[in-house]
Amino acid sequence: MIGAAALFVMAQGKWIIGLLKVGKFGGVFLSMLISIGAYAILFPWSFAIGFVVLILIHEMGHVLAAKQKGLPVSAPVFIPFIGAMINMKRHPRDAVTEAYVAFGGPVLGTVGALLTFGLAYVFDSPLLYHLAQVGFLINLFNLIPIHPLDGGRIVTAVSRWLWLVGLVGGLLLIIYNFNVILLIIWSMFAYDLYNKYVKHRKTGSEPRAVATSFLIPAEPLIEQGYMIPGEEHKRELAFLTYSDLEGQQYIDVVWEGLNFQGTISLGRQALIRRVHVTRLERLNKEDGMHLMLHIQVDYDPFENDKYYEVPTASRWKYGIAYLALAGFLFGMMMLVQKTGHISSSLSGL
Structure with missing residues (x-):
């Protein structure tokens, strides 16, 4: 059934x-x-x-x-x-x-x-x-x-300590009366807590990174006299970061030497340490040569502790x-x- x-x-x-x-x-x-x-x-x-x-x-x-x-x-x-x-x-x-x-x-x-x-x-x-x-x-x-x-x-x-009560209580409830949906929810919750309060403490201030790539045509750059660096070229890029009303964070990156502008989206709020080119790949296509820019963003996850600052009266009320x-x-x-x-x-x- x-x-x-x-x-x-x-x-x-x-x-x-x-x-x-x-x-x-x-x-x-x-x-x-x-x-x-x-x-x-x-x-x-x-x-x-x-x-x-x-x-x-x-x-x-x-x-x-x-x-x-x-x-x-x-x-x-x-x-x-x-x-x-x-x-x-x-x-x-x-x-x-x-x-x-x-x-x-x-x-x-x-x-x-x-x-x-x-x-x-x-x-x-x-x-x-x-x-x-x-x-x-x-x-x-x-x-x-x-x-x-x-x-x-x-x-x-x-109190966020009540999440621990939910973690233990949810596990006991699963053991006592197994439920697939509750098991999935509990597993996702446990993994999220691990990332926030265990893994993050182990890594300390070690930055995290996200990599992305951009494909741009090279022929117009060559015609305009731009110097195309070698494939192992590495450099830091200027950037501007901002968030929309939904909390999605974006990074606008610029490489003036190649007349390049691009936008990178992050899956979470973060403090950006640097944006840099890790590799510059040359690709020959039917319509001419293209450049594949491999870019990496180094960041620290941002946790807004003020989010959890709740007046004592409100804590008691809720x-x-x-x-x-x-x-x-x-x-x-x-x-x-x-x-x-x-x-x-x-x-x-």
């Missing part, structure tokens, strides 16, 4: 790519339909529809919170068997803002699960009881203090709210379970 579900998702690959060409709300609707169809392979249609709607409510909580903070975000995109995601077009400038946006999802998601539970009680519906139980579960799951889950982002405003919400969700799961309407199978819905 899982294999059939995976084939279904793969078969919809062209649809998913097509979502990028559809209007904002059309993309949301189509990705929801794809997810509903995928979940319906494993569960009844009624449950699949309700489950996707609960995920939508959760994601809209993030969207509304981001809008309140003036952060532009994309519409939710649903990914079968993983959930949904929104893309922030501009990153938060501090941990408090990040936590606020992260809180929006589980808060509104909890409201959605509560409304479902209320309707289940009024209509005595086993389907709605199951959906309420799952709604509380997915919001509680998202509060695990592991990036990129909401809990991992919320605790940035409380810490208490985080624990209260997690406790409430766990309590509601137990309450729904005690109603006696939750069984281990959905086949009768």
Whole structure:
């Protein structure tokens, strides 16, 4: 059955790519339909529809919170068997803002699960009881203090030491009740922590580097009288670095002797040590000789420690709210379970 579900998702690959060409709300609707169809392979249609709607409510909580903070975000995109995601077009400038946006999802998601539970009680519906139980579960799951889950982002405003709690707790949860998705998320989180707090300390101030190449025509340079250096020529280049509103850093490099200007993008924020030519390769093509400039950028990763500077009052506020919400969700799961309407199978819905 899982294999059939995976084939279904793969078969919809062209649809998913097509979502990028559809209007904002059309993309949301189509990705929801794809997810509903995928979940319906494993569960009844009624449950699949309700489950996707609960995920939508959760994601809209993030969207509304981001809008309140003036952060532009994309519409939710649903990914079968993983959930949904929104893309922030501009990153938060501090941990408090990040936590606020992260809180929006589980808060509104909890409201959605509560409304479902209320309707289940009024209509005595086993389907709605199951959906309420799952709604509380997915919001509680998202509060695990592991990036990129909401809990991992919320605790940035409380204490980064809670990431260690998430690291250990997530591993214990995987051992106790194995889950492939949680294992993938936990592994990525553990690797990221290793790079930030273990590998970085071992390397100390040792610079990192990124290499790139540019192909430029040589014939116009020769005609204009430019001197073409030898292939083993090495030199440092003048550069200007800047970042856009999304936090993407760029480096404009210049070699006046060859009338060359190029732009290099970095995958992270960094302090540039130097930009230099490591090799100059001559290539003969049908339209004449070209030069392949091999350029290396030496840099130090930039960690904005001020990002995590949070007032004590805010730390307490987010810490208490985080624990209260997690406790409430766990309590509601137990309450729904005690109603006696939750069984281990959905086949009768």
